[in-house]
Amino acid sequence: MAKARPIGELSGKEPMGLGAARIVRVRTSELADHSREVLELGEVDHLHDMRVATRRLRAALEVFEPCFPGKAHASVLDAVKDLADALGERRDRDVAIVSLQEFSQGLAAPDRPGVRSLVETLRREQIEANEALRPYVAPERLASLCERLYELADEAANRGGQAPAEAPAPERLTEASAENGAGTHENGAGGLQ
């Protein structure tokens, strides 16, 4: 599992709005970074990392709700939850398949057909979940979500008493995504910035 990126300069003494803005910006960049190769069924760790990044982002949005404008916050949070649900559906199958395969290895041969049949069912569901996930991780859609998240972060910074930071250029997400096929830019501490 990918370690959470530290939030530079975060301080308990600064206004919550500023802290919320810092956290949401970093978590947004993590989300974009981990969207790479997430649809690869043979490399389930990519999806797991993106799911964890989505969970961290969602947590920040929920914890710091009062720092954001209500309507925009609700809409972005819904989009993040939808993404998290789509990732979760795939992840559940990834985990169940591995667990059943391990279990099956410990069974006598005559006892294996039932578990094998369950694995086959799960593989079909895994493919369906992957297809359902595809639109959520499309580069344009992710870029748009990231842009809205950065706007929310700016609003939070405003409410915390600071002028909006220069927003990272979400266009770069789309450009780089086109290069790597699955949807993100190069890794880096600053994410999209």
Add this chain to the structure above:
Amino acid sequence: MKAKRVKKLDPEAPLAENAARIVRVRLSELRSFGPKALDPERSRDQHDMRIAAKRLRYVLEVTAETCFGPYAETALKRTKDLQDLLGEIHDRDVQVPMLAEHLETLRERGDEAARRLVAQEQRARANGAAASEATYRSFRRRLDAWSRADQRPGIEALLARRRRERDALYARFLGEWARLREDGFRGRLEGVLGI
């Protein structure tokens, strides 16, 4: 389970002050499930306790290191462990009935297949087929093939394993909850909040 609203949060007030208010409410929510979730039959309350632990974990994840003393980071780890444990229990609570239902479907399907096999044999006899050694061997082959393809033994073993795991996880949960109480988890965490 809907999260309790945290009052008096102010984006312009210090992060630590706001975070302390949130932690206090989330901690109280977690504790409120204590008595109910300890009943092994109340899986719904265990699930709700997991959600409460998740919410406490989330706020500690983003504020423990920056806003509070070292115990907040210990509390974060303990909360995460509790949430993971309750999550494992919940997984079994979802899987066990699903597997039991699947097994029932297989049983019905198996019974139907056996009935068909016997009916085929009865029809053959009615049409004058002699009960020879060859017909017995043919019946036996079909019966063995059906038996080899039977999915039930594996599912029964899996179901039994998941039930055992659930019991073991629940016992661990009781131990973890008792340890949290013994260690003064609530008092120590409230102590580092500073309000």
